Amino acid sequence: MQVTTQIGNNHDFQLKRAILIYEDQISQRAKFATVHRVTQSHPGQPSSLAPGTLLTAHFLEHLLHGLQKPAPAVLLAENVLAYNSDLLTWWTPPRLHRMFFSDGAEDRRTISGETCPHPALVWKVRRGCLFLRALAEPVRPKAETKLMVAPYWNTEPQQGDVCEGDMPRPRQTDVTNMLEWEEGFFNSRFTHPSGMGRLTAHTGGFIGLWTELMSKERFPEKYLVECQQTLRQFIEER
Numbered sequence: 001m002q003v004t005t006q007i008g009n010n011h012d013f014q015l016k017r018a019i020l021i022y023e024d025q026i027s028q029r030a031k032f033a034t035v036h037r038v039t040q041s042h043p044g045q046p047s048s049l050a051p052g053t054l055l056t057a058h059f060l061e062h063l064l065h066g067l068q069k070p071a072p073a074v075l076l077a078e079n080v081l082a083y084n085s086d087l088l089t090w091w092t093p094p095r096l097h098r099m100f101f102s103d104g105a106e107d108r109r110t111i112s113g114e115t116c117p118h119p120a121l122v123w124k125v126r127r128g129c130l131f132l133r134a135l136a137e138p139v140r141p142k143a144e145t146k147l148m149v150a151p152y153w154n155t156e157p158q159q160g161d162v163c164e165g166d167m168p169r170p171r172q173t174d175v176t177n178m179l180e181w182e183e184g185f186f187n188s189r190f191t192h193p194s195g196m197g198r199l200t201a202h203t204g205g206f207i208g209l210w211t212e213l214m215s216k217e218r219f220p221e222k223y224l225v226e227c228q229q230t231l232r233q234f235i236e237e238r
Helices: 057-067 106-111 178-187 205-213 231-236
Strands: 004-007 011-014 017-024 029-039 080-084 087-092 095-098 115-118 121-126 129-134 146-149 226-230
Touching: 080 231, 087 178, 087 231, 095 178, 106 205, 115 205, 121 178, 121 231, 129 178, 226 231
Parallel strands: none
Antiparallel strands: 004 011, 017 029, 080 087, 087 121, 095 115, 121 129, 129 146, 146 226
């Protein structure tokens, strides 16, 4: 056996090691693997496998490091709070945006389509799932900033996870599509309370809050409820 591959004039690839995987014929599952050096007694003669050693995690890490291509540098927007391969967290200042509700009682229909003020928000996407918190102050939060419950239906108060339903959202998550997550959330329809806990301190509850805020310019932070969680805890929570 002899394998030599050339690509252009700058590379000369030769077979140096082989991995053999041993499978249990009863369970049909791989049980262990061995790594073997590929040897050749004389030039031009077939290669052979030297005695093997058990495959280790250290060898796999070394192999993965050698096969990986360097990740391209990413320019982070100022509102990004944390970012890695499976997590993106960012914050947005207060804004005005329309709200949409599913068909139902008259009080929902009164609010649906109206422009309302929204508080500063902290958004987290982990492995394709959206989580949302609010901020009591419209400034970039720090690690120990205490977060507030996001005052929205379809958003669970205790963990902040959003019941996305048929909400439009990006196929992949990176710093270039944060606005797609935001617009997908606000342009979908709020349908129901999610989970246990208070969404707002307003005496009229959720519907009373947004009925009062129709056509207003600013969200009153006094209507937010503490969630007993800091930004650091929100980011690290799995």
